[in-house]
Amino acid sequence: MDPRLPTLLTAPLSPRPVIEATYLDVLVRDGLPAGTGFSIALPRGWAVERTATAAPGPEAPLVPLARFYPGEPGATGAAEGVELVVWAAFLPREIHGADWLRAWMRSQGYRELDFRQAPSPTGMMGDALAAGRHDGGLRLHRLLTVKDGDLLFLIDGRMMQGGPSRGGQADHRVMQEIVLLATMRFRLAEPTGQTFAEGFEWTELKGAHAVRFLASGLWRETPGGDAPPDGASLVLDHVGPDGSTGRGSLIAVLGAAEATAAAALAAAAEIERTTLAKLANQGFTLSADAERIAEERTAERSLLLHRRKARRNGTSMTILAAQVALSETGGADAHSLPVCLILLSPDEDSSFEAWAINRRAFEIALSTVR
Incomplete structure (x- = not known):
């Protein structure tokens, strides 16, 4: 400055x-x-x-x-x-x-x-x-x-x-x-107390175990294709006012339960690598380098968040990818669940409005996954 x-x-x-x-x-x-x-x-x-x-x-x-x-x-x-x-x-x-x-x-x-x-x-x-x-x-x-x-x-x-x-x-x-x-x-003088400008609903990923997160009711949900064994996956597409898609997508994948948080986080990293490889096969050009922008480790969850650049059909894009391990402690069934959330979005220079809506939806999903 x-x-x-x-x-x-x-x-x-x-x-x-x-x-x-x-x-x-x-x-x-x-x-x-x-x-x-x-x-x-x-x-x-x-x-x-x-x-x-x-x-x-x-x-x-x-x-x-x-x-x-x-x-x-x-x-x-x-x-x-x-x-x-x-x-x-x-x-x-x-x-x-x-x-x-x-x-x-x-x-x-x-x-x-x-x-x-x-x-x-x-x-x-x-x-x-x-x-x-x-x-x-x-x-x-x-x-x-x-x-x-x-x-x-x-x-x-x-x-x-x-x-x-x-x-x-x-x-x-x-x-x-x-x-x-x-x-x-x-x-x-008369606050509504409402947090969001649009309706957000609990969306569930259910395999042998289940997790859920808040997602906008204005995004279109489709099956996510190949899910890991005992896991689940889905894709949420940002739908524009005219009903069109292509403005951004959120990919959510749940893997099989692991014995420890470290193992679950490693499994989430593998899910991320597999998902990004599929995107490369679908015409996305991904940057080799990823920037780590957040890290969190608590008793309830561990998280790593990366950002990387990408291009598809001439459009500059940003990919946010979160590796999450959700821990259930206590009892004989103590385990940790690997979850991967990936946002595909035009970058802020290509379409600032779409990027801002997409990033906010991703952050809400990531902050509420449980």
């Missing part, structure tokens, strides 16, 4: 007594579409303009709910020309808020200056500092996402660069502190 560019402000700069004296929690619900109300912290002297006429949906996937701005000349942020807009977006498919934010910034032509991700119960949320052109000038944005079921809320603080302070350059830290405090105290 260029050290001359502004970076994300991660903690308020003002002392706590100043913050407590300056900011108020404001409930914005009346006049907004049902289910989109929220409370937010704003500086004293700020005004609100409600801008939404209907909730977001398939025909209007992104709507501005309200705009906030200094209503008094001496209000915090008035000299810098700061304003804040809260948007609501409809999510037809489950996706990380961070991935949605990156895709939206690209669609707006924004330049990403700094970006971080934060875990939440509904996935990884995005927090970005970006710059975009507006009315012939440069506007700086601090952008954060909050997700609730199939609604994603975008908090968008902005200010024009070249303002009256700081010798012609408005201090971005003023804007960032306002947005940071707004998001730290942002609460939905």
